[in-house]
Each structure stands twice: as structure tokens, then as C-alpha cells.
Amino acid sequence: MSMLWPIARITFKEGTRNRSFYGISLIALIMMGAAFLISGMVMRDVGKVAVDMALSTVSFAGLLLVLFVGIDLMAKDLDKRTIYMVLARPISRQQYIVGKFVGISLLIVVTVFLLSVFAAISISTIKWANPDYFPRFSWGPVFVAEAFIALSLSLLSALSFLFASFASTSFITLILTIISYIIGQSMSTVKTLVENPQTAGITVSPVTVKLVQVAYYLFPNLSLFDIKTQAAHGLAIPMTYIIWTLCYGIVYICLVIVFAAFLFRKKEFP
Amino acid sequence: MQGRTTAFLLAVLFILHVFMLGKASIEKRPLPSDSGGGFVFPSPVLKITSFEFKGIVSDLLFIKALIFMGSTYERKEETLMKPEKWQWFARVLAASTDLDPYFVDPYLLANAHMTWEGGMIRETNTLLEKGTQYRDWDWMLPFFAGFNNFFFLHDNAKAAELLMTASQRPGPSEQLVSLAVKLAYKEKMTENAILFLEAIEKKTDDERLKKEYETRVRALQARLLLERSVSAYKDKFKRSPDSLQRMIEKGIIKEIPRDPYGGKFSIAPDGQIICSSDYLLMPGQR
Numbered sequence: 347m348s349m350l351w352p353i354a355r356i357t358f359k360e361g362t363r364n365r366s367f368y369g370i371s372l373i374a375l376i377m378m379g380a381a382f383l384i385s386g387m388v389m390r391d392v393g394k395v396a397v398d399m400a401l402s403t404v405s406f407a408g409l410l411l412v413l414f415v416g417i418d419l420m421a422k423d424l425d426k427r428t429i430y431m432v433l434a435r436p437i438s439r440q441q442y443i444v445g446k447f448v449g450i451s452l453l454i455v456v457t458v459f460l461l462s463v464f465a466a467i468s469i470s471t472i473k474w475a476n477p478d479y480f481p482r483f484s485w486g487p488v489f490v491a492e493a494f495i496a497l498s499l500s501l502l503s504a505l506s507f508l509f510a511s512f513a514s515t516s517f518i519t520l521i522l523t524i525i526s527y528i529i530g531q532s533m534s535t536v537k538t539l540v541e542n543p544q545t546a547g548i549t550v551s552p553v554t555v556k557l558v559q560v561a562y563y564l565f566p567n568l569s570l571f572d573i574k575t576q577a578a579h580g581l582a583i584p585m586t587y588i589i590w591t592l593c594y595g596i597v598y599i600c601l602v603i604v605f606a607a608f609l610f611r612k613k614e615f616p
Numbered sequence: 617m618q619g620r621t622t623a624f625l626l627a628v629l630f631i632l633h634v635f636m637l638g639k640a641s642i643e644k645r646p647l648p649s650d651s652g653g654g655f656v657f658p659s660p661v662l663k664i665t666s667f668e669f670k671g672i673v674s675d676l677l678f679i680k681a682l683i684f685m686g687s688t689y690e691r692k693e694e695t696l697m698k699p700e701k702w703q704w705f706a707r708v709l710a711a712s713t714d715l716d717p718y719f720v721d722p723y724l725l726a727n728a729h730m731t732w733e734g735g736m737i738r739e740t741n742t743l744l745e746k747g748t749q750y751r752d753w754d755w756m757l758p759f760f761a762g763f764n765n766f767f768f769l770h771d772n773a774k775a776a777e778l779l780m781t782a783s784q785r786p787g788p789s790e791q792l793v794s795l796a797v798k799l800a801y802k803e804k805m806t807e808n809a810i811l812f813l814e815a816i817e818k819k820t821d822d823e824r825l826k827k828e829y830e831t832r833v834r835a836l837q838a839r840l841l842l843e844r845s846v847s848a849y850k851d852k853f854k855r856s857p858d859s860l861q862r863m864i865e866k867g868i869i870k871e872i873p874r875d876p877y878g879g880k881f882s883i884a885p886d887g888q889i890i891c892s893s894d895y896l897l898m899p900g901q902r
Contacts, residue, residue: 387682389725391719394716394718394719395675398675482753531668569668575670575718578718
């Protein structure tokens with residue numbers, strides 16, 4: 347257990363030194379700037395558009411971080427064979443995986459926090475310029491949405507660990523993580539659609555319905571963490587929803603990391 | 617020397633770039649544009665493919681429709697817009713509100729253009745009713761839908777129903793309340809009008825207004841009693857009574873109820889209950 351923290355700390359430091367990190371920050375700043383332009387084009391729901399832009403920027407920049415910095419941090423040790431030096435020390439493979447995940451999760455949380463500060467500045471400035479167009483705005487749902495973004499990104503990062511524990515290259519890990527993200531974000535809508543095809547005027551075979559239902563329980567339901575609409579319109583978010591979604595995220599992360607650690611123990615390095 | 621050559625080369629290339637950009641942009645103008653006639657993906661497809669960015673996609677679809685409508689004004693062709701362009705406009709706004717049904721701007725844009733200019737009243741009302749359902753705090757959307765029903769479709773019953781919905785939400789003026797009552801009353805919907813006024817009265821803090829509403833409710837209750845009596849008379853004698861006195865003679869009612877505004881009730885030739893103080897039911901006319 348004592349070895350976890352040094353690995354987590356090194357991973358976090360490595361992440362902040364990664365040059366992609368600065369590129370992602372630049373994209374986030376440009377998107378925040380675009381929020382001023384786009385919110386100026388709407389007639390009434392200026393607040394909604396400002397929050398939409400701010401939260402989507404946090405989400406998108408975080409997604410880039412997981413896909414390019416997170417996977418790189420995990421894969422670099424394997425690709426450059428530096429993992430031999432780490433594992434030569436008195437540290438188990440499971441400790442290595444968990445330590446790395448804690449480090450990357452910390453990087454995600456800190457990044458989302460910093461992006462949230464920029465988001466708050468962007469929303470506040472637009473609110474200051476258009477005080478009459480934020481009638482239902484409240485910071486509470488915005489903060490909950492940002493916390494859920496961090497949790498959802500950690501979950502995606504955990505999945506990338508699972509794929510890295512058996513995939514031969516970091517490129518395959520990247521592709522599998524992107525596929526999981528796409529499925530995780532859309533599975534809930536697809537399931538509703540195939541279970542009620544008459545609503546969209548389509549026909550779906552029973553085999554497809556079964557396949558979708560199986561995939562629904564295998565892949566994470568990332569859409570549960572998406573409460574941007576509620577935050578943008580200042581809609582009520584029940585506390586029970588927050589608690590159950592939080593529990594779901596934590597349990598899924600534990601499940602995936604335990605499985606990744608198991609596979610990683612069996613992995614043969616070249 | 618090498619630095620100067622590079623700077624010169626960069627300057628020439630930049631000037632060429634600006635020149636070519638202008639030329640290419642001018643050449644592109646006459647090309648067919650997808651704006652105002654292109655394909656709009658069905659909402660289920662948009663919902664799946666926009667992942668967690670449904671809010672932004674909704675915003676961008678709205679802006680696309682807004683820019684299209686703005687450009688028609690620039691070209692002064694709004695009245696000449698072909699039906700397929702109006703259909704495209706309606707589909708884009710419907711897709712935008714499917715992705716984020718709480719977003720108010722697409723509803724307002726639809727109502728501003730699709731009714732007077734586009735003649736798409738039913739399509740506009742379908743959108744407004746969706747907005748009314750989701751934005752359950754907003755009185756403007758049911759108000760607009762009510763107006764469309766009243767003014768364009770001449771459906772007073774539906775208009776009254778929507779205006780009642782609008783009046784029960786925070787914000788609308790007393791004028792709206794009176795309009796709803798007026799429409800409801802004309803459509804023999806006295807019972808609904810009473811329920812509606814009672815709900816408004818409960819929400820009102822002002823004592824003067826509370827008393828006003830109570831009086832209106834009493835006036836409508838008296839009318840409702842007479843309307844029901846006329847129905848009972850019709851059921852029994854298979855024709856309308858020619859006067860209220862006739863209903864007393866036939867034992868349908870014991871007495872004619874008192875109008876709190878001091879008016880006198882009577883029966884119109886079409887069988888409707890009318891009162892000499894009917895105009896007093898409307899605020900601002902007393």
C-alpha cells in the first residue's frame with residue numbers, strides 16, 4: 347500500500363509535464379472564448395448557451411486528456427520498457443496498476459477543477475453582461491455536473507487501463523477506449539430505441555434487441571453522468587439521483603480496475 | 617540575407633493567400649448551398665450521434681435556422697420562400713428542441729416566423745405544446761399557442777385551455793387572465809373558468825384582487841347553475857326554455873340566482889345564458 351502513493355505522485359507529475367496537456371488547455375481557452383460569441387447570437391436563453399458551452403468545454407478537454415495524456419502515461423512504460431525498472435522494485439503488478447490509476451485520476455480531478463474555474467469565469471462574465479437572461483441559473487447544478495464529468499472521465503480512464511492490460515499496443519487501447527466512450531454515451535438512447543422501435547418508425551430484429559441489452563450491462567452507461575441540460579436550465583437534480591449515480595460510478599471503476607489488475611498480473615512482457 | 621529572403625517569401629505567400637481566399641469565396645457563392653433545403657437527420661440519429669454534447673448541437677442547429685432566416689431578410693425573399701424551405705426550417709427547429717426540449721429560443725423563432733409568414737400554424741403549435749410540456753414554469757409558450765389557436769385556427773376552446781395553462785404559471789399579467797376567462801366563457805366552459813379563477817385566487821396575495829376573483833367566481837357559479845338547469849330542462853322537455861321564469865314554473869329551479877355584479881340573467885335565442893353585467897367579468901372595464 348505504501349508504494350501506491352509514490353507511483354500515483356510520479357504519474358501525476360509526468361501528466362502535468364506532458365506537452366499535450368498544454369495543447370488541451372489552449373483548446374479549452376479558445377472554446378471558452380467562443381462561448382462569448384455564440385451566447386451573443388441567441389435571443390433569450392443566453393444563460394443556457396453560456397452553461398452549455400462552458401460545461402461542454404470541460405467535458406471535451408477532459409476527454410482529450412484521458413484519450414491522449416492518460417493512455418500515453420500508461421502505455422509509455424510498456425512501449426519504452428521502463429516498466430521493467432519499476433517492477434524490479436518490491437512492488438506488485440496490482441499495486442502498479444492501482445497506483446497509476448490513482449495518479450491519472452488525480453490529474454483528471456485537478457484538470458477538471460482548473461477547467462471549471464475557467465468555466466465559472468466565462469459564465470460569470472456573460473451573466474454580468476446579460477443579467478436579465480439568467481432567470482433560473484444556479485451554481486449548484488453546474489458544480490454537480492462538473493463533478494460528474496470528472497467521475498465519468500475517471501471511469502473512462504479505468505476502462506483504458508483494462509484495455510492496456512491485454513492490448514499489444516497503445517493504439518489499440520486508444521481505439522477500444524474511443525469505442526467504449528461512443529457506446530457508453532449512446533447505449534441508453536439506443537436501448538430505448540430498439541426496445542420501442544415503433545416510436546421512430548423502424549423495425550428491429552429480436553437478436554439486435556438482445557445484443558443491445560447485453561451490451562447495456564457490459565459497457566458503462568456514461569449518459570448517466572451527463573446532467574448538462576439540467577445545469578443549463580437550472581432544473582432540480584434529486585439527491586437520490588446524485589448518490590446512486592456516484593455509487594454506480596465508483597463501483598464500476600472498482601470492478602474495472604480489479605479486472606485490469608487481474609489481467610495485468612497474467613500479462614507477459616516481451 | 618537568408619532571413620530577408622524568407623520574410624519576403626512569407627509576405628508574398630500571405631498576399632497570395634488573401635487574394636486566392638477572396639477569389640475562391642466569390643466563386644463559391646453561386647454554388648448550391650445546403651442551407652434552407654438540405655437534409656436534416658432524424659432526431660433519434662442526432663440524439664445518438666451527439667453523445668454528451670446534445671446541448672451544443674441543439675444551440676448550433678438553432679443558430680443555423682436563425683442565420684438562414686436572417687439571410688432571407690437580407691435577400692428580401694421571406695414572403696417568397698418556397699414551401700420546402702419552410703419545411704426545412706421547421707425540421708431544424710424541431711430537431712433542436714428534440715435535443716434540448718427546454719431551450720426556449722427555437723420555440724420563439726418558430727412562433728415569430730412560421731405562423732405569419734410561413735402559414736405553418738399546426739406545426740408551430742406542435743412545437744409550442746412540446747415546449748409547454750417541458751418548460752412547465754414558462755407562461756409565454758402556452759400563451760403563444762393559445763393566441764395561434766384563437767387568431768389563426770379560430771379554436772376558442774383550445775385557446776382558452778392554453779391560456780388557462782399560461783395564467784396558472786408565474787409571471788403573466790392580469791390582462792391574460794381576463795382573456796382566458798373571456799374565451800372560456802364564450803365556449804360554455806364556465807366550469808373550467810371557475811376552477812381556473814379559484815386557482816388564480818389562491819395564488820394571489822393582494823386582498824383587493826382576491827375579493828375581485830371571489831366575486832367573479834360567484835358570478836360564474838350562478839351562471840353554471842343556470843347552464844346546468846337549461847341542460848336539465850332540455851333533457852326533460854326536448855327543447856330549450858324560452859325564459860328563466862319558465863324553468864321556475866316547471867320546477868327545474870327554485871329561483872333565479874343573484875348576479876354579484878347586479879346584472880340580470882336571461883336566455884338568448886340560441887339557448888345560451890347571458891347576463892346584463894357580462895362585460896363586468898372583464899378586468900379593466902369596470
